[in-house]
Amino acid sequence: MSGAHPIVAPIGAEPAPVSQTRDGNSSSRIAELIRDAILRGEYRPGARIRQEDVAQRFGASRVPVREALRTLEADGLVTLVANAGAWVSQLSPAECDEVYQTRERVEPLLLRYAMPGIDAATLDRLDELVQEMRQTDDVEEFLRLDRQFHLGSYASARTTVLGDLVHRLWNTTQHYRRAFTLLLDEHSARVVHDEHHMLVTALRDGDGTGAESVLAGHIRRTRLGLSRHPEVFDLTD
Amino acid sequence: MSGAHPIVAPIGAEPAPVSQTRDGNSSSRIAELIRDAILRGEYRPGARIRQEDVAQRFGASRVPVREALRTLEADGLVTLVANAGAWVSQLSPAECDEVYQTRERVEPLLLRYAMPGIDAATLDRLDELVQEMRQTDDVEEFLRLDRQFHLGSYASARTTVLGDLVHRLWNTTQHYRRAFTLLLDEHSARVVHDEHHMLVTALRDGDGTGAESVLAGHIRRTRLGLSRHPEVFDLTD
DNA sequence: ACTCGCCAAATTGCATGCAATCTGCCATGA
């Protein structure tokens, strides 16, 4: 995520490079591959990541792997300890709560940035996603759709730092969303779907304040739900 | 900043390493040195950073320098372009506005986290800083005191991600705060000082909501001030 | 049975060197 939107196209004292992020970069590629593996749940929180393993797996030497791990550390997905190694980051209940409180304040802002760019086609697509979420029973499928729904609602925001920040917050809490989704009873699930629907309705009505408020409440509800299920953080791997 | 508070002490499937961040790490050390140089203004926005130069300057090879640059890229202080090089990041007016809007929402939250830990001694120290800011005429001194004041008011917050996030936001806007401070007329400066004083008063009264609101307004005022001075972003290096 | 200290294997940290790519300048031609 980070690096996807460079803070600025470098224009400097010295001639600016062409801004074509070729990304033929081995370390960027590896960072993305490890990130995906973590988000998919292939690497689980607390699991150790050995440089040599990753290097061999992706056909590179340990140097670009180390750079990728630095990137992921800053993303909050990996915890590095000098001379000891790298582990997939874990969140304590308090830390997860912190991330959700941050999301509660920041995502409505990002949504506001996105609103001018949300057209009818986007709204229809969001409605579709709400329906698909209502119909699926598969946790992984739900997670994928939920992510598509929310990040999709932000997609038209022409931001640089804020979009990246929200992506990071989503990534660091991905595991706990997965565990929490498993615990959703039918009533809670219905509330979630209704809130999604209310969000789309507010967006369709051009009600920015309403949309912000629905979204904040939605995140808040999830945060409170998580705080009632500390067992989500027991990683009996 | 990032890495100072690992998301969590790694406790995992495999034996957990001792959490003593020895930081004898060459790349961490170099990241910090470059970060300081950027914040001091020694490297200016848009300036190119050559790996070999940094390596020689700090007595290391290019490998740890590259890792440090990756860290700083994720911090938003450096922009990397594959096969071309590293530049000190620049913010466009729109991006800076974005960062300030984010701060406006996030810093009051961090302040709320900090409040329970703010004792009388801290409040006295904050008052002292307000006085010192009133008295100084030196821009660098003011910047230093202002940073101490605000980050100091957050210091007792026992957070992990939120504290780091705020530090990052402060760092990426440091150059523009410096340029903006130069433009402050006497009236605006007085308003700033008064707001600082109001913040301490609210904190002393245990008025959390008031403190949050003063802080949000303070950041907002600065943001609007910046938007009236686009020349701050002309980097005639 | 339990603790402590030590040693070999495993792993990380980094310097070196070479290949790939880009930058900036100069020659060539319109």
Next chain:
DNA sequence: TCATGGCAGATTGCATGCAATTTGGCGAGT
């Protein structure tokens, strides 16, 4: 005069190899 192509120097990207540190188990001692 200006645009274009291409080459040499400079710079980045990465594989290799070695030194430093940690890990985990074994044995001595209590």
